[in-house]
Amino acid sequence: MEPEKDNQQKSRRNFVQQGLKFGLLTAASGALLAKVFGKSESLNSEETMEVMSTDGTLMQVPVSAVEHAHEKKSDYNPREGFPNRKFVMVVDLAKCRNARKCQSSCNKNHYITGENAWIKIYKMQDNEKSAPYWQPTLCQHCDEPACVKVCPVDATFKRRDGIVLIDNNRCIGCRFCMAACPYSVRVFNWSDPWQGEEVEQAEYTADYAGVPSQKGTVDKCDFCPHMIDKGELPHCVSACPNDVFSFGDMYEDTVTNGSGQSFKLSKLLKDRAGYRLMESLGTEPSVYYLPPSDRIVDFEEGLENYTEFQSVDKPQEP
Amino acid sequence: MNTAYEKMINDLAPKKFSWKGNVWVAFLVLIILTGIYSYVQQLKHGLVITGMRDYALWGIYISNFVFFVAVSLVGSLITAILRLSDVHWSTPLTRIAEIIAVAAIIMAGITIIIDMGRPDRMLNLFLHGRLQSPIIWDVIVISTYLVLSILFLYYPLLPDFTILSKYFNKNTRSTKWYRVLSLNWTGNEKQSKIYSRSIKALSVLIIPVAFAIHTVTAWLFETTYRPGWDSTNFGPYFVAGAFVAGSSAVIVVMYVLRKSYNLEDYITDHHFDLMGKILVMLSLLYLYFNINEYLMPIYKSTEEEATHLRSLFTGEYAWLFWVVIIGGLVLPVIIMLFRGGRKPLPLFIVSLAVMACAWWKRYLIVIPTLSHPFLPIEGVPESWRHYSPTWMEWTITAATLASALLIITLLVRFLPIIPIYETAEERGLLEDQSVNKSL
Numbered sequence: 001m002e003p004e005k006d007n008q009q010k011s012r013r014n015f016v017q018q019g020l021k022f023g024l025l026t027a028a029s030g031a032l033l034a035k036v037f038g039k040s041e042s043l044n045s046e047e048t049m050e051v052m053s054t055d056g057t058l059m060q061v062p063v064s065a066v067e068h069a070h071e072k073k074s075d076y077n078p079r080e081g082f083p084n085r086k087f088v089m090v091v092d093l094a095k096c097r098n099a100r101k102c103q104s105s106c107n108k109n110h111y112i113t114g115e116n117a118w119i120k121i122y123k124m125q126d127n128e129k130s131a132p133y134w135q136p137t138l139c140q141h142c143d144e145p146a147c148v149k150v151c152p153v154d155a156t157f158k159r160r161d162g163i164v165l166i167d168n169n170r171c172i173g174c175r176f177c178m179a180a181c182p183y184s185v186r187v188f189n190w191s192d193p194w195q196g197e198e199v200e201q202a203e204y205t206a207d208y209a210g211v212p213s214q215k216g217t218v219d220k221c222d223f224c225p226h227m228i229d230k231g232e233l234p235h236c237v238s239a240c241p242n243d244v245f246s247f248g249d250m251y252e253d254t255v256t257n258g259s260g261q262s263f264k265l266s267k268l269l270k271d272r273a274g275y276r277l278m279e280s281l282g283t284e285p286s287v288y289y290l291p292p293s294d295r296i297v298d299f300e301e302g303l304e305n306y307t308e309f310q311s312v313d314k315p316q317e318p
Numbered sequence: 319m320n321t322a323y324e325k326m327i328n329d330l331a332p333k334k335f336s337w338k339g340n341v342w343v344a345f346l347v348l349i350i351l352t353g354i355y356s357y358v359q360q361l362k363h364g365l366v367i368t369g370m371r372d373y374a375l376w377g378i379y380i381s382n383f384v385f386f387v388a389v390s391l392v393g394s395l396i397t398a399i400l401r402l403s404d405v406h407w408s409t410p411l412t413r414i415a416e417i418i419a420v421a422a423i424i425m426a427g428i429t430i431i432i433d434m435g436r437p438d439r440m441l442n443l444f445l446h447g448r449l450q451s452p453i454i455w456d457v458i459v460i461s462t463y464l465v466l467s468i469l470f471l472y473y474p475l476l477p478d479f480t481i482l483s484k485y486f487n488k489n490t491r492s493t494k495w496y497r498v499l500s501l502n503w504t505g506n507e508k509q510s511k512i513y514s515r516s517i518k519a520l521s522v523l524i525i526p527v528a529f530a531i532h533t534v535t536a537w538l539f540e541t542t543y544r545p546g547w548d549s550t551n552f553g554p555y556f557v558a559g560a561f562v563a564g565s566s567a568v569i570v571v572m573y574v575l576r577k578s579y580n581l582e583d584y585i586t587d588h589h590f591d592l593m594g595k596i597l598v599m600l601s602l603l604y605l606y607f608n609i610n611e612y613l614m615p616i617y618k619s620t621e622e623e624a625t626h627l628r629s630l631f632t633g634e635y636a637w638l639f640w641v642v643i644i645g646g647l648v649l650p651v652i653i654m655l656f657r658g659g660r661k662p663l664p665l666f667i668v669s670l671a672v673m674a675c676a677w678w679k680r681y682l683i684v685i686p687t688l689s690h691p692f693l694p695i696e697g698v699p700e701s702w703r704h705y706s707p708t709w710m711e712w713t714i715t716a717a718t719l720a721s722a723l724l725i726i727t728l729l730v731r732f733l734p735i736i737p738i739y740e741t742a743e744e745r746g747l748l749e750d751q752s753v754n755k756s757l
Contacts, residue, residue: 116372116698123696137693150541152453153442172442173365173435176453178375182543184691188375188435191366215364216435278692281543311697 074229078207079167081159086250086286087141087223088162089234090268093292095242096121096134098302105239106138106221107312110210111195116187117311118209118221119236121302132299133292136244138236139164139185139221140277140285147177147186156218162250162286163223167206171217178218182278186220189213233258242296250286323747327485329583330734330741338578339731346724353717356710357432365435367710373695374688374705379433381680382715385563386426386722387460387535388556388676392564393419393467394528398521407592409744410584410736414571416471417733418564421725423464423531429718430456452537459530466524473517476503477739492732532556539683545622546687549615555607561600562647563676566669569593571726573666575735584736587662594660597669601651608643626690634704635686638678646675 048060076082098121106112106119118138125132141164148158155171158164178186193213200212207229209222224234232238237245238258246263248255256262268274274288335343360367370377396415400408431437447454479500486493503509536556539547549555569590576585615623616631630639650668653659659668685705689695695703707715742748 115702120693120697122694124694146543150451150453152448152451152457153439153446154448155442155446170439170442170446171436172439174433174453175375175435176451176538178372179539179544179688180542182692184373184693184695187372189364190368190371191364218435308696309698309700 076229078165078205078225079157079159081161081163082225082228083160084251085161087228088248088250088255088265089138089141089223089237089287090246090255090263090265090274090290091136091287092244092246092272092290093133093135094290094295095244095297096136096292096302097242097297097299098123098134098305099241100305101239101241102136102236102245103311104313105235109235110219110222111193111199111213112210112219112312113193113195113213113314114187114189114219115310115312115314118185118187118219120185120311123302123306131292133295134299134302135289136236137183137185137277138287139223140183140283140287141223143284143286144282146180146182146281146283150176150180152176163207163225165206165222165225166209166218166220168209168214168217168219169204169206171214173216173218175218182281182283186218188218189215191215322745323742326742326745326747327481327738329581330736330738331482331485332730332732332734333579335731336578339727343724343727346720346727349713349720350717350724352713353715353720356713357717359710360432360714361437367708369705369707369711371702371705372698373691373702374685376433376684376688377705378681378707378711378715379429381684382677382718383426383429383433384535384556384680384684385677386422386429386718387531388560388563388680389567390419390422390426390463390467390564391528391532391557391560392568393470394524395561395564396568397470398524398528401517401521402525406744407589409740411568411572411589411593412474412740413471413733413735413737414575415564415568416467416474417726417729417735418567418571419467420464420471421722421729422567423460423467424725425718425722427460427464428721432714432718452534452541455534456531456538459527459534463524463527463531466520466527470517470520470524473513473520474737474740475733476500476513477505478734478737479503480505481738482734529557532560539687543692544687545615545620545626545690546683549611551607551610555604555611558600558604558607559676559679562597562604563673565593565597565600566672566676569597569665569669570673573662573669575730576662579735581736584741590662590665591657591660594654594665594668597665597672598651598654601647601654601672605647605651608647622690622692626687629686629690630682634689635682639682642675642679642682646672646679 048062050058050060100121103117103119103121107117110118112118120137122135122137123132124135141162143158143162145156145158145164147156148164151157152174153170153172155168156164156166156177173188175188178188192215195210195212199210202211204212204214207222207225209219213219227234233247233256234245237247237256240258243257243259243261246255246257246268248262248265250265253265254262255265255268268290269288272290274290276285276288356367368377368379393416396408397412401412431440434440443454443457447457449455477500479496480503483493483496483500486496533553533556536552540549540552542548572585572589572593575581612627612630616627619627629635650672653664653668658664689703689705739748
């Protein structure tokens, strides 16, 4: 268990470091932020500084905007979502070989300490004659979310940018959303999550699920708004060694995979006959799947990583 | 002096417990204390002390809640429906039915709080309540039903309280209480008019609310996509089952009370006979809904439904399923079709079986569905695939059942179990007694 513990401590350290790096990162993406969040009006009146944006170009941004972002990300409303965006994910089943890097990255970055990972890679086979395949499954961020419909206290909610989140400060723990979700993506904090002091003392916002998790409330995949805010891809997308996931904005009709390749969403879905899970239920998911045909790797390769009873490396309880 | 009337008051006035009663109360308190201990552990450590996990996300707390809601419906059946149909034989049973209804609905409310992961945030239901959620519907109808049930218990008690305050003529504390609670009932014409009107109005009001509480409880499940819950039959199926559970509860309580208070003059063999007939009718109705609920899906056998139903018919839950259907429905109906089966003792035993099976029936409605989600269960410990309640969960559940029995017991201790005034009225004892004037 020692290496695991090390790992955990490392991840905690990472978290602190992340906080430090945050300033630099936000400075870097400050230009983008300023552009997106309409702070550009102050550009000409204030002192500016030179930063490099994510695409490598140097830009002038007002010092105040950078400092503001440094304190508290961007000041968008986590309940409303990013204005004029609609997030979408594409999962290419032809590429998945159950490497499980998406899962371990998600577990690590959301400090998941329960037994049930938020992202699962199911071993699927639709019928006996058909080929088996691996199906990474995360919250589908439905446009008609069954979970949101039944929540009695508006703790789980749908944002304008398509993301479904949970306000863990409001959740009463009735678990009706878990019963309602047909994709089994919601997990419950049956006991104290023991995520370590740094995470537990972090300031809670609904748009960074798991930081911290709360006993007696529901958790799930949050589509990583905290990464989007930094202009980065969700953890699972960038962690996948096979570019199974692409993430993007439906309004821009573009999705980008972990290697940075971008695709035209509408064309991709047409060419590859994209589909959504349990379409017949009318939940209108935001996650599209590309069928597991013409596969790049053998299904069998994934079997070595297959663990039926474990999806999270169990940390030691204090 | 009308001796028959005097004797009746003497028979029906609340009596102090014998040693048996005290032992019974002590026994219930002990169970409740064990449950409280477990609940404190649950508050401390979270719901991890239960057998529930992410797949079996609801357990015996919820099935027990459904059971309580079911039992509470009987108040409306025995008191309201029979009263409005001008049936008089059931008058001596109305108070028992109402006491059971009040105890059950109180415990239903408490049980649902026990199931909450964050009971400390209960107020959010009012601060942030969303009318679109079936849970809010349930909060609204259950609290409405609670108020109506308490009123329905209380109104017919007004004349009885006056009678009792005169009967216990010593100036004891209980006499004072009875006098205060009687709200100065004298039985004059004006009061009698308001009295009978209110009871009639309550009888009419409580029926739709009673149907609503159990229909909404059915909707808690029906509003999901899950096989086994996704059924348009669920509302009436739940209501029919509720009447079965509730009437058997009334039979059990009336048998025990008749035996311990020697009420053979008031709860007669004829009452058992008629209650037995009602239970047969209700059980057949419930059986009909069961056939609808299970037979049509298995005929079609869509993959999801078939997986679920196979686990009930021949799989993991088969043993429990058939005991509940045969032992809790089919056999009782056959036994009660015979006159001998409706005699007090056999009917009492049959009703106990029906009640126990009714509890497990709710278990079979809530739990098996959860172990057959649409996507496979993977990446969780083996133990998460099957739900089995922990002993702490059992002690908490036992404590809720014991609390319901304790509420019933305490109400029986302080209230006349048989409505004195109404029974006297029906027996024609009031006219020559001119009770109205003397009070």
